Amino acid sequence: MKSFFFHTGRYFLMMRLVFSKPEKFAVYKKEFFHEIDNLGLNSLPIIAIISFFMGAVITIQAAFGFTSPWVPLYAVGFTARDSMVLEFSPTMVSLILAGKVGSNIASEIGTMRVTEQIDALEIMGVNSRAFLILPKVAAFTLINPFLIVISMFLGVMGGWIMGVLTHVVTSYQYQYGIQYQFNPFNITYALIKATTFAFIISSVSAYHGYYTDGGSLEVGRSSTKAVVYCSILILVFNFLLTQLLLA
């Protein structure tokens, strides 16, 4: 319990310094665009592959499960859409990104710590927390909702293409299903989750990386801790946000 309060307190103290005024905006801007590419665009291929096939699997599973003649076949498209929009894209993709982006951030900053690169920044008079963490948090929080929207689109497309190719649903029924009782707030809900999870992934991983102490073994440990804590926090906040926004 003491450790929990220690880390929570240190996390918030760190975040206070992360959001302090940048020494030079132009340098931070350059880092920000670098992180957009590094954390966001580089994650696109894995998100595309996972989302496409997950959409396909959800569609086939839904069609397999809806054996009752009382359930219309367009329910397959409806199920695929809501599964992707409400849960798979914002939550599951964020969990996957917690592994990819979270470990990337923690190991990068952790390595900088153990090789004295952070000390070098501090000696120069640079606010190392802000310089290293702010561009990452800002870039990933901004780009993640776009990644999630792409994931939703590719998931629904994957369900459509594979559903039609495997003859579990017709193209017309699927298209009707994905438009049936569409609630635009679901997209807002998903984007709020995506933004929150992106902030958690980038800031918590950065925290674990920044306070790495030791050598390469500790960098590995920090990286693992970052992924574990990010995943737990995503699940907790997923519940809280769902209760807050949908209940």
Next chain:
Amino acid sequence: MLELKNINKHFGDRHITKDFSCKFEQGKTNLIIGESGSGKTVLLKCMVGLTKVDSGEVLYDGKDFIKMNIKEKQHLRKEIGMLFQGGALFDSKTVEENVIFPLAMFTDMTQEQMLERANFCLSRVNLKNVNNLFPSEISGGMKKRVAIARAIATSPKYLFCDEPNSGLDPKTSILIDKLIKEITLEFNITTIVITHDMNSVMEIGDKVVFICNQQKWWEGDNKTILHTDNKELSDFIYVSKFLKELKERQG
């Protein structure tokens, strides 16, 4: 000038430095020597504020660094250059970007001016045609030289070097030592070097401070150090068989 007054530092029950006081003068290379684990690096980190001291004063031109607020510290740090043991170059940046970094961060220079300054600093440390290489693509000695170039890019008043020769061959070590000495004289800066390399002591030791038993044990220069009567210092200097024999032959 940099002055330390009664610096005390301990980690848990372990004392690192006890009442350490010393003056380091401008335009001179001041060396702090001592065995591994004697607290040299911790003392250096205390001087630049990377480690908090338990008590004592770190006076930069009479102003206590410990009592400064964050803005004053950040302002002072722009006058400090530091050469870390491993170079501490930014892996994700090229050699040129590493040298330009402090200029981009703290000056209003144009890109052309920064490039000109970076090229000057790199040529000053005898590095050419490495601008676009990454730190992983250059040798250990080159990394140290890039780190020196980065440290002097903003024309600092103080230069701190943490074991600049560690992991280098004797020839490259002497090159680095000479470079530190030349830069100190050329830019009239206060240089503090942490080392346990006796070659460095003899090459550049304008002032030498020996740390033993967590205290300042001896103070002098490279001319007087070989004739010391201090037993601990003598044991430290003449630890190698070669030097022992040389001392015996010279009587």
